[in-house]
Amino acid sequence: MRALVLEEKLKLSLRDIDLPLEVGPRDVRIAIHTVGVCGSDVHYYTHGAIGPFIVKQPMVLGHEASGTVLEIGSEVKNLKVGDRVCMEPGVPDLNSKASKLGIYNVDPSVTFWATPPVHGCLTPQVVFPAAFTYKLPDNVSFAEGAMVEPFAIGMQAATKAKIVPGDTALVIGAGPIGIMVALAALAGGCSRVYISDLVNEKLAIAGQYDGVIPVNIREHDLKAKIAAETENWGVDIVFEASGSPRAYDGIFNYVRPGGCIVFVGLPVEPIALDIVSASAKEVRMETVFRYANVFDRALALIASGKVDLAPLITGTYDFEESIAAFERAASANPNDVKLQITL
Incomplete structure (x- = not known):
């Protein structure tokens, strides 16, 4: 099948590639409709690696996807041909200790679309386990369905925070994931969420949402701003979503x-963390790696209308324009949040 293939660092091609389409008893075959361009996809394109995950051979990109079921396996009961669906792209070993503990996202043997050496889904059809395929409600578009995956990261972060209704929060970084985290925190019960960044365009997009308060740290001292807004107490929760080493300076x-x-x-790169400051406040620290047990709840929130992700889709490309979409994503246009590709 034709697919968007990362041949090597900085080299993309649209070409035919052999991909398995045999449907097992618990699988479904899906016609892909929409795929989001994720920051990790772009990082593999521009750098050829993310930490220990190194592109050593051609790899199909894409993992944020929606589509239509074309065929179901003999044991599949939860889906039927014609269903509109989205897919949770990480499939664990269901017999692993991590899966039995409910933390299948950190299963060492998980296979995750477009994580070397696993091919992704930027191709017309895929075969995928029905257990990790979710039917889209009628009021959720394919474009929104492809947004469930990144929003699930926000859901995982909000869940790990153990939000109490009325909490205040700060999100550091107004990129796609930062905004998703802010929206998930609001949906989880936060009364207001501050979001900081250096880029006014991204802050303006985040600031469209009621309850999200943008702060440009070029123009405001973030420590002084938070102190003034919270009577020198501090926010209940800080979400670090930028990945910038500078964000860790004074984070406590x-x-x-x-x-x-x-x-x-x-x-x-490794960062320094001020454990003394954390201990002096007895700050609870949590980490996030992808997500587990939140995908269906993320979809339910979108379907309810309580979370509107449509304003975050800032560009849509046809499949034949996939390389141009990645080139645009790599250029880091300040007005872009989420680019998508339709097949």
Whole structure:
């Protein structure tokens, strides 16, 4: 089948590639409709690796997807041909200790679309396990269905934060994931969420949402801003979603005593963490790696209308324009949040 293939660092091609389409008893075959361009896809394109995950051979990109069921396996009961669906792209070993503990996202043997050496889904058809395929409600578009995957990261972060209704939060970084985290925190019960960044265009997009308060750290001292807004107490929760090493400097200044910091962004290099400041406030620290047991709830929130992700889709490309979509994503246009490709 034709697919968008990352041949090697900085080299993409649209070409035919052999991909398996045999449907097992618990699988479904899906016609892909929409695929989001994720920051990890772009990082593999521009750098050829993310930490220990190195592109050593041609790999099909894409993991944020929606589509239509074309065929079901003999044991599939939850789906039928013609169903509109989205897919949770990480499939664990269901017999692993991680899966039995409910933390299948950290199963060492998980296979995740477009993570070397696993091919992704930027191709007209895929075969995928029915257990990780979710039917889209009638009021959820294919474009929104392809947004469930990145929103699930926000859901995982909000879940790990253990939000109490009325909490206040700060999200550091107004990229796609940062905004998703802010929306998930609001949906989880936060009364207001501050979001900081250096780019006014991204802050303006985040600021469209009621309850999200943008802060440009070129123009405002973030520590002073948070102190003034919280009577020198600090926010209940800080979400670090930028991945920038600079974000860790003074990060414990923003959170209240006994509060929580959730690390969502993944720095490329090791960073220093001020454990003394964390201990002095007894700050609870949580980490996020993908998500587990939240995909269906993320979809339910979108379907309910309580979370509107449509304003975050800032560009749509045809499949034959996939390379142009990735080139645009790699250019880091400040007005872009989420680009999508339709097949």
